[in-house]
Amino acid sequence: MSDLAAALARIPLFAGVDPADGPAITRLAGLTNVNHLVALGGERYVLRIPGAGTSEYIDRVAEERAARSAAVAGVNADVVFFDPADGLMVTRFVDGAVTMDPERFRDLAAVARAGRAFRRLHTTAQPFAVDFQLFEMIDEYKHLLAAKRAKLPPGYDRLQIEADATRAALAARPRPMVPSHCDPLCENFLDTGERMYVIDYEYSGNNDPMWDLGDLSVEGGFDGDQDAALLDAYFDGAPPPADVSRMVAYRAMCDLLTLLTDPSYRAHLDCIGAA
Template identity: 55%
Template sequence: MSKAAERGEAEVALQAAGFGGRGTPERLGGLTNRVYRAGGVVLRLPGQGTEAYIDREAETVAARAAAVAGVSPAVLHADAASGIMITEAVDGVTMTPALFAARPGAAARAGAAFGRLHRSGARFTARFDLFAMIDDYLAVLAPRSVALPPGWDAVLAEALGLRPLLGAPDLPLAPCHCDPLCENFLDTGARMWIVDWEYSGMNDPMWDLADLSVEARFDAEHEAEMLAAYFPGDPPAADLARMVLLKAMCDLLWTLWGLIQLSDGNPAEDFRAYADGRFARCRALMAQPEFAAARDSLLR
């Protein structure tokens, strides 16, 4: 589809939802969806194949609750059947790993936003269960001719051995974003907004912190800044240990997600390289001494 045709489709969607006449839609980012800004609103058109693994009803519940919690823009229109969503626009800088490193206080603002979300008392309808999602993603890939990375079976076996530690029924659950890609953060310099609630659900809150640390490539200083803004006091040792383990598990899960994008023919980027890079980092994280130390501390 040409850019002109894409803009035309966006204009039609805005008009149908009652938000027409706001000027030519400007294409923004997005790995799986097409996102446009028109005037003071942002339009999300769902990507091909996303209906196989995204619950749009649950996404809408989460996006509205996150707005009430003050961490996400207000939802102005949501159609679960089509996947079309329109939200208020936020005049913030779309973050990247480099911007998280360069903008003073950005890691702290992200940590504070997660704190507001996780302690908001919201109840998301979806449950983000790492091991169930691994099973689901493998089931999606099973009939497709996409090769898993070399060494996958051994890494998966080690990861599944963590289920008693990371999937225990007594672990705390909180409303979580679950996909804290840097580009899902908009920074005003005074406040960090979080957008895109497709993968959100009730989850171990350490997932959000672990995943952002990985996505933003935080060094020890920036990670400490995020944690200081998130925790009201000293971080509990068990939380920090789970965070270490979950950093690797984030890369494991998103390896499979990347392979699904590859099998869907998503042209947004080279998803073979994306998946292989994720898997390589997962293996590297699992090989670090702190990974074994965190696992052993939780076993005691």
């Protein structure tokens, strides 16, 4: 039995669906997971088959809670089925939506819709099961690199000094943690032109709300006008200067986290190659 057939067999909604039925099932894009569009009874659904080994580092129980909470808030696509044993999931297909990318986010109206979606998520979703601890995560990556005797990237020491100062400044004026996406790649946004959806809650957690805005700004390569549109839409007016500063700080922290995770992955590959 193929992986697709085995997945369909586990989902009551798809009982009797033949994976060989080409018009009913279409393969979709995906980075670490395998996604299929399934048409059934006049409705369309997205079936996500989790990538091999992903449950080793993704808390599927926490993901289900976040995905369903975000869906109830009207930000995520409706969750029809979720198996926390491995992350097999079915969501309702968002009709009329396009997958966003940095080029599509050049439209300031789309940026504003993203800002309003974040606001709905942060203010109306029920709390998620886990917290996103940025600086603890950075410390863990550093320990991982040290354990593998991997060299830190050039210029990291200078960035670490800046990060320590940022860490102290943020801690001095903490913000309440709110349900946050935490991994807002452009491709995790679906835009209907009237409403923006934010999907894929594998790495979500309760977090400082300005992280999501700063991270999207980095992922989308936003300029000053885009940042202003995002903030203005999020706050429905002029943003508080303190929150603007937090967003800028988290932009820098996103760059630092990326700098650390890249050599972590290379070190992991080197370790496998030496085994």
